[in-house]
Amino acid sequence: MHAYGQFAMPTRLPETLEPLRELAQNLRWSWHPDTRAVFELADAALWEQTGHNPLLFLSQLSSARKAALSTNRRFLARMRAARKDLQAYLARPAAENTPAVAYFSPEFGITETLPLYSGGLGILAGDHLKTASDMRLPLIGVGLLYRSGYFTQSFTPDGWQCEQYPTLVPEDAGFFELASAHIHLALPGGADLYARVWVAQVGRVPLLLLDSGDDRNEEAERNLTNQLYGGDTLTRLRQELLLGIGGVRAVRAYCDAEGLAEPVVYHTNEGHAGFLGLERIAELTDEGLGFSEALAAVRAGTVFTTHTPVPAGIDRFDRGLVGGHLSVALPKLPTEACLDLGAEDDPGVFNMAHMGLRLAQRCNGVSKLHGALSRSMFAPLWPGLEAEEVPIRHVTNGVHGPSWAPHAPDLGLPDEEVMSARKALREKLIEAVRGRMRSAQTDSEFAAETAWVEDCLDPDVLTIGFARRVPTYKRLTLMLSDPARLRRLLLDPDRPVQLIVAGKAHPADDGGKRLIQEFIHFASDPALRRRVVFVPDYDMALGREMVGGCDVWLNTPTRPLEACGTSGMKSALNGGLNLSIGDGWWAECFAPEYGWSIPSGHDGVGGLSRDEQEAAALYDLLETKVVPLFYDDHPQWLRKIRAVLGTLRPQVLSDRMLTDYLSSLYRPAAQSAAEISASNFSPARELAEWTARTRDEWPSVVPGALEVNADPETGCVSFRAEVDCGGLTPDDIEVELFVGTAQGDTLVDPIFTPMMSGGGGTAWETYEAVVDVPRGGHFGYTARVIPKHPHLAPHELGLVHEFQPSEHTSQRPLKE
Ligand SMILES: *Cc1c(COP(=O)(O)O)cnc(C)c1O
Numbered sequence: 128m129h130a131y132g133q134f135a136m137p138t139r140l141p142e143t144l145e146p147l148r149e150l151a152q153n154l155r156w157s158w159h160p161d162t163r164a165v166f167e168l169a170d171a172a173l174w175e176q177t178g179h180n181p182l183l184f185l186s187q188l189s190s191a192r193k194a195a196l197s198t199n200r201r202f203l204a205r206m207r208a209a210r211k212d213l214q215a216y217l218a219r220p221a222a223e224n225t226p227a228v229a230y231f232s233p234e235f236g237i238t239e240t241l242p243l244y245s246g247g248l249g250i251l252a253g254d255h256l257k258t259a260s261d262m263r264l265p266l267i268g269v270g271l272l273y274r275s276g277y278f279t280q281s282f283t284p285d286g287w288q289c290e291q292y293p294t295l296v297p298e299d300a301g302f303f304e305l306a307s308a309h310i311h312l313a314l315p316g317g318a319d320l321y322a323r324v325w326v327a328q329v330g331r332v333p334l335l336l337l338d339s340g341d342d343r344n345e346e347a348e349r350n351l352t353n354q355l356y357g358g359d360t361l362t363r364l365r366q367e368l369l370l371g372i373g374g375v376r377a378v379r380a381y382c383d384a385e386g387l388a389e390p391v392v393y394h395t396n397e398g399h400a401g402f403l404g405l406e407r408i409a410e411l412t413d414e415g416l417g418f419s420e421a422l423a424a425v426r427a428g429t430v431f432t433t434h435t436p437v438p439a440g441i442d443r444f445d446r447g448l449v450g451g452h453l454s455v456a457l458p459k460l461p462t463e464a465c466l467d468l469g470a471e472d473d474p475g476v477f478n479m480a481h482m483g484l485r486l487a488q489r490c491n492g493v494s495k496l497h498g499a500l501s502r503s504m505f506a507p508l509w510p511g512l513e514a515e516e517v518p519i520r521h522v523t524n525g526v527h528g529p530s531w532a533p534h535a536p537d538l539g540l541p542d543e544e545v546m547s548a549r550k551a552l553r554e555k556l557i558e559a560v561r562g563r564m565r566s567a568q569t570d571s572e573f574a575a576e577t578a579w580v581e582d583c584l585d586p587d588v589l590t591i592g593f594a595r596r597v598p599t600y601k602r603l604t605l606m607l608s609d610p611a612r613l614r615r616l617l618l619d620p621d622r623p624v625q626l627i628v629a630g631k632a633h634p635a636d637d638g639g640k641r642l643i644q645e646f647i648h649f650a651s652d653p654a655l656r657r658r659v660v661f662v663p664d665y666d667m668a669l670g671r672e673m674v675g676g677c678d679v680w681l682n683t684p685t686r687p688l689e690a691c692g693t694s695g696m697k698s699a700l701n702g703g704l705n706l707s708i709g710d711g712w713w714a715e716c717f718a719p720e721y722g723w724s725i726p727s728g729h730d731g732v733g734g735l736s737r738d739e740q741e742a743a744a745l746y747d748l749l750e751t752k753v754v755p756l757f758y759d760d761h762p763q764w765l766r767k768i769r770a771v772l773g774t775l776r777p778q779v780l781s782d783r784m785l786t787d788y789l790s791s792l793y794r795p796a797a798q799s800a801a802e803i804s805a806s807n808f809s810p811a812r813e814l815a816e817w818t819a820r821t822r823d824e825w826p827s828v829v830p831g832a833l834e835v836n837a838d839p840e841t842g843c844v845s846f847r848a849e850v851d852c853g854g855l856t857p858d859d860i861e862v863e864l865f866v867g868t869a870q871g872d873t874l875v876d877p878i879f880t881p882m883m884s885g886g887g888g889t890a891w892e893t894y895e896a897v898v899d900v901p902r903g904g905h906f907g908y909t910a911r912v913i914p915k916h917p918h919l920a921p922h923e924l925g926l927v928h929e930f931q932p933s934e935h936t937s938q939r940p941l942k943e
Contacts, residue, residue: 138186143197148211152301153213155330157238158257158529162209169196176601180240182301217331222263227795229378229390230255231269233370234355237329241291241300244277245355246596247693248434248772252396253410254527258781260330267381268388269374270754271366272297272325272338273355274417280631280664281567286647288632288640297325297338308372308380310337313455320348322369324377335377337369364444368456371402392796394430398442398479404429404486405465409457416808417674419819424811428800430792431487432729433480436500442479444706449477483828484508489792492521493691495715499882500687509925518922520791524691525784530672538772542765549702550586556676557584560627560662567663570712583657584625589757591678594665597639600688601820603630604642607649616749617658622758625658629665674698679753682707686727696779702768704802706753708741716778720770723748803918814918821914825926827853828860831891833910841891844898848882848910848930849891857884862894869907
C-alpha cells in the first residue's frame with residue numbers, strides 16, 4: 128500500500144509513571160547509569176530490543192507492564208530517586224566566573240540513538256556539551272537537525288559497504304520546538320529558506336538544532352538539512368549558511384524565550400559554522416558600527432578550533448557562489464569585504480578555515496603536534512612571522528568519562544579485582560560482538576553457514592581493537608601488510624591474539640570501501656574468523672564496548688595527519704594500553720608505562736616504503752613486547768593498567784579539556800569582548816581606525832641602526848635601536864630584540880626582550896635594552912618592529928620590519 132494518510136499517537140503513561148518521560152526527555156540518561164538502570168528495571172528485554180532508546184522504549188511498553196510498574200513500590204522508589212537526582216543536577220547554580228558560550232558544530236555525537244554525527248568531530252562536540260553540563264558551565268550548543276542522519280552500515284556477501292539512512296523524527300526524540308524562533312534566509316533567485324528550531328536538552332545544556340523540514344519551504348529547501356555531509360557543494364554551502372547565520376538567530380530567540388543572558392563567547396568547532404561571525408557583524412552594523420568596527424568587536428569574542436591537518440581537508444567554495452548567497456542573505460553587509468575574509472591563494476576560492484581564522488581573535492588546534500602543524504599550514508595568513516609565532520595555539524582534546532568508561536575498573540581495587548574487572552569488560556565486548564555478528568548474519572542469505580559466530584573470539588585471549596572512520600590516512604589495512612606474519616600472531620597455539628575491527632567509509636569514498644572489503648576478505652578465511660572479526664555498523668554503542676573490552680587499542684595513521692584522535696583516549700579511561708603511531712594526542716601523552724609507540728618511517732630507507740617499515744615495526748612490537756608481556760608477565764601488565772588509570776586518565780578526560788578552554792580561550796575572549804564593547808563600542812571603533820591607519824602607514828616605518836655594546840667586565844650587553852616611525856607614533860610600535868647563540872646562519876635558542884622607548888626628538892626614535900650574558904661564547908642578535916595595541920595580541924596583524932644588524936658586532940666574543 129503506497130498511498131496512506133498519517134496520524135500520530137502520543138505515548139500515554141499512568142500519572143505515577145510520568146517521571147519516566149521526564150527522565151527520557153533529558154539526554155542525561157545517555158551518560159547516567161542510575162537513570163539507564165531504571166529503564167532496564169522496567170523491562171529488561173524491551174530495553175535491549177529498543178536499543179537503549181528510552182522514548183522508543185516508553186512508546187512500546189505494554190499496558191500490562193505499565194499497570195504492574197505503577198504499583199511496584201521498589202520500582203517507583205528507584206524511578207523517583209532518579210528523577211530527584213536529575214532535578215538536583217539541573218538546579219545547581221552555574222559555576223562562578225564562567226562566561227556564557229555559544230558552541231557551534233556541524234555534528235554532535237551524544238548517543239547512538241541520535242545519528243547526528245559521523246565521526247570524531249561530532250563525538251568531541253557531544254563530549255564538550257556533556258562535560259560543560261557536568262561542570263555547570265553556561266553553554267548553548269548549536270547544530271543542524273538531520274532527518275536522515277548518518278547512515279547505518281551493512282555489507283553485500285562480497286564485503287561491499289551498503290548504506291541505509293535512518294529517519295529521525297524530532298518529536299519522537301524528545302526535542303521541543305522553539306516556536307518563537309522565526310528563521311528565514313533569502314536565497315539567490317528569489318527562493319526562501321525557512322527553518323524550525325528544536326531544542327534537545329543535554330543535561331543542563333540546551334542544544335539548538337536547525338531544521339529545514341518546514342512546510343513553508345519548497346521541496347529543495349525542505350530537504351536541505353536531510354543529510355549530514357551528503358549532497359553537493361551547493362547543499363553544503365547552504366547548510367553552513369543556515370548553521371552560522373540561522374544559528375545566531377536561534378540563539379537570540381532561545382535566550383529571549385528563556386530570559387537568559389546572551390553568550391559573550393562564540394566558539395566554532397571547525398570552519399563549517401564560520402558564517403556566524405558575519406551575522407554578528409550584521410547585528411552590530413544595525414547598531415551603527417561600520418564593518419571593520421563590528422569586525423573588531425566580533426573577533427574579540429570569537430574562538431575558532433581547526434581540526435584539519437591537510438589543506439585538502441578544508442571546506443572551500445566558489446567565491447562567486449558565496450558572494451551570490453551573501454549578497455541576498457546579508458544584504459546590508461559589503462559583500463566584497465565579507466568575501467575577502469575567506470580569501471586564499473586561489474582568487475576564485477572562498478576558504479572557510481581562512482574565514483574562521485580571520486573572524487576569531489583566538490584560534491587553536493586540537494593537540495600539541497596539530498597546533499604546530501596548523502601554525503605552519505596557516506603561516507601565509509601572517510606574512511612576516513616565523514611559523515612558531517603564528518597566533519594559533521592548541522587545546523588537546525579529551526573524552527567524557529561517564530560516556531566512555533561507565534564500567535572502568537576502580538584504581539582502589541586489589542590486583543585480582545582489577546584483572547577480573549578487565550576480563551568482565553572483555554567478555555561483555557565479545558557478547559556484544561557476537562550479537563551484532565548474529566543479527567548481521569541472519570540478514571544475509573548464508574545464515575546456515577554462520578554457526579561459527581557462536582564461538583568466535585575467546586575471553587582469555589589478548590584482544591586488540593581498531594575502530595574508526597576509514598579515510599586513507601588512517602590505514603585500516605596497514606596491519607595486513609604481511610598477511611602471513613599476522614596469521615602467525617593470530618593462530619599462535621600458546622599465545623594467540625584476536626583482533627576486532629570496525630569502521631565506516633564515507634558513502635562516496637570507494638577507496639575506503641575497498642579497504643574494508645579487503646579486510647573482510649581476510650577475516651572471512653574459515654581458519655581465521657574465530658580470531659579476527661570485522662564488526663558492521665561502527666557507532667557510539669559499539670565504540671563504547673570496544674574501548675571497554677580491548678586490552679590494546681591500535682592506531683596506525685600516517686603521521687602527522689591525525690589531528691588528535693580520541694578513541695585511544697577512551698580506551699585509556701578503561702585501562703586499555705595504546706599501541707599507536709606517535710601522532711596526535713599519543714605524540715604528547717605517550718610514556719612507556721602507558722603502551723607502545725610505533726616509530727614513523729621514511730620512504731626508501733632499507734629499500735622499503737614507509738608503510739612497510741611502519742608495519743614491520745608494528746609486528747615487531749606485537750611479537751617481542753605486547754604478546755609476551757600479556758601472557759608471561761601479569762604483574763607488569765597490571766602495573767601498566769594502573770599507570771594508565773592513575774596518571775594518563777586525568778590528562779585525557781574532557782574535564783581537563785574544558786578547563787583548558789576556559790582558562791586559555793573562553794575567559795580571555797570574554798575579557799576582550801567586554802573591553803572592546805565598553806562605552807558603546809568606542810574601543811572597537813578606535814581599534815578599527817587604528818588598524819586601518821597602521822596598515823596604511825606601515826611602509827613608512829623604517830628601522831635604522833641597531834648597535835650593540837658588550838661590557839666584558841660586567842657581562843652586560845646594551846643594545847640601541849633607531850626607528851623612523853613614519854606616519855605612526857612611538858606608542859604604536861614595539862621593538863623586539865632576540866639574543867641567542869650564533870651557529871652558522873641561525874640563532875639558536877634566542878631569548879626575547881622588549882626594547883624600551885628612550886625618547887627621540889629627531890626623526891629617529893631610539894629604543895634600548897640591556898641583556899645580561901653570564902657566559903662566554905659567540906652570540907648573535909636580531910631585532911624587529913611590530914605594531915602594538917592593547918586590544919591586539921602581539922602578532923595579530925602579521926606586520927613586521929626586520930633590522931639589519933651589522934655583521935662584526937654580532938660575532939664579537941664576550942667575557943671569557
Ligand atoms: C571516538 C569515536 C570516533 C573518533 O575516534 P578517532 O580515534 O578520533 O578516530 C569516531 N566514531 C565513533 C563512533 C567514536 O566513538
